[in-house]
Amino acid sequence: MSLAESVVDVTVLIVAYRSRRTLPKALAALEHQTVSPRSVRILENGSPEGEGVEGAQVPAGYELLESPVNLGFAGGNNRLAEDASGEWLLLMNPDCYPEPDWLERLMQAAAAYPWASLFGSTQYADGGEGHLDGLGDVYHHSGFFYRGGYGRVLPPPTDGEVFSPCGAAMMVRRSLFEGLGGFDADYFCYGEDVDLCFRARLLGHRAVQVAGAVVVHEGSASSSRYSDFAVYHGVRNRAWTFFKNMPWLLLLFSLPMHAALTLAHGLVCARRGQGRLYLRALRDACRAWRNVRAKRRRILSGRRVALGTLARAMSWRPLDPIRRRPVIREIPAGE
Structure with missing residues (x-):
C-alpha cells in the first residue's frame, strides 16, 4: 500500500473553545487528507453556552470529549493526550484549515529526518493574500519569542530546523510529549508550545519546519491578539x-x-x-x-545538550523580535 492510500500512526488533537463556527471547516479539511490519521480526538473545552461544539458537528469515528471548565490550550491538549495512542501526536487548532497533503507531507518529513522529534507547518493567514501566519517559532536570546514571518509576504520556504514549531499545527513524538509531562498546565494559554520545545531541546531533541506541510490559519478566533x-x-x-x-x-x-x-x-x-x-x-x-x-x-x-548547541538554535540579531524575521536553519547534508 502506498503512503497516499494508508492510515498513518498519528492521533490528531483538537482543543475547541468557542469554535462552533470554525471547527466544521477544519474537520472538513481533515477529512479530505490524502492519508488518514489513526484517530482524531476533540475536546469541547468549557465554551460559553451557544458557542461550544456539538456532537452533530463531529464526523463518525472521531472522539469528542467534554470539559465543564476551560482547561486552556495547555491543559486541554494534556487531557486529550492522556489516552492517546500511536507514535505521533498532531496538534491542530480548530481554526486551522490544512491543505489536502498536509498530513502526508509531515509523515514524509518524519521519514526523511528520523533524528527530529518535532515538526512544524507552513502557516498562511486566512484571507491574507499570501501573508504568512508563521514559519515556526523563534526564540531570541533575550527571552522574547515570536512567530517567524508573521504578517509578512516572503518567498516560498524550504525545509529547515527551527527552535520550535507553532502549536497551532505541530507534530510531536508521543513518547517525547509524555516524557516531558506534556505542556506546563500553569501556562493555560500562550507560549506553552515554545516552553515545551525549549525543554525538549535541553534534552537534545530537534525540530524541523516542513515547507510543504501547509495550513491556512484564521488565528485569534477565540481571543484577540491584543486582548x-x-x-x-x-x-x-x-x-x-x-x-x-x-x-x-x-x-x-x-x-x-x-x-x-x-x-x-x-x-x-x-x-x-x-x-x-x-x-x-x-x-x-x-x-x-x-x-x-x-x-x-x-x-x-x-x-543533555551543549550550551553552544542550544545558543546556536536561538536568534541573536537585536532587531529580530521587532521585524519577526523567520529563523530556519539549513539542515546539514547527510542528516
Whole structure:
C-alpha cells in the first residue's frame, strides 16, 4: 500500500473553545487528507453556552470529549493526550484549515529526518493574500519569542530546523510529549508550545519546519491578539519560560536585554491602555518564583545538550523580535 492510500500512526488533537463556527471547516479539511490519521480526538473545552461544539458537528469515528471548565490550550491538549495512542501526536487548532497533503507531507518529513522529534507547518493567514501566519517559532536570546514571518509576504520556504514549531499545527513524538509531562498546565494559554520545545531541546531533541506541510490559519478566533487575556498570559508566560529554562550562563548574559525589551514592551502596552495589566502580569510571574525555581532545578538537572548547541538554535540579531524575521536553519547534508 502506498503512503497516499494508508492510515498513518498519528492521533490528531483538537482543543475547541468557542469554535462552533470554525471547527466544521477544519474537520472538513481533515477529512479530505490524502492519508488518514489513526484517530482524531476533540475536546469541547468549557465554551460559553451557544458557542461550544456539538456532537452533530463531529464526523463518525472521531472522539469528542467534554470539559465543564476551560482547561486552556495547555491543559486541554494534556487531557486529550492522556489516552492517546500511536507514535505521533498532531496538534491542530480548530481554526486551522490544512491543505489536502498536509498530513502526508509531515509523515514524509518524519521519514526523511528520523533524528527530529518535532515538526512544524507552513502557516498562511486566512484571507491574507499570501501573508504568512508563521514559519515556526523563534526564540531570541533575550527571552522574547515570536512567530517567524508573521504578517509578512516572503518567498516560498524550504525545509529547515527551527527552535520550535507553532502549536497551532505541530507534530510531536508521543513518547517525547509524555516524557516531558506534556505542556506546563500553569501556562493555560500562550507560549506553552515554545516552553515545551525549549525543554525538549535541553534534552537534545530537534525540530524541523516542513515547507510543504501547509495550513491556512484564521488565528485569534477565540481571543484577540491584543486582548487583555492575550497580553496578560503572553507577558507572564514569557517571563516563566526565560527564567525556568535558560541555563545560568546564557541567562546572565541575556538578562540586560531581557530587562530592556520588557521595559520597551511595557511602554507599548501602556500606550494601548494596558500598562496596569502589564505590571500585573509581571507581578504574578514573580509571585510564582518558588514554583518556577523548583521546575528550573528539575529541568536543568537533566540537560543533555551543549550550551553552544542550544545558543546556536536561538536568534541573536537585536532587531529580530521587532521585524519577526523567520529563523530556519539549513539542515546539514547527510542528516
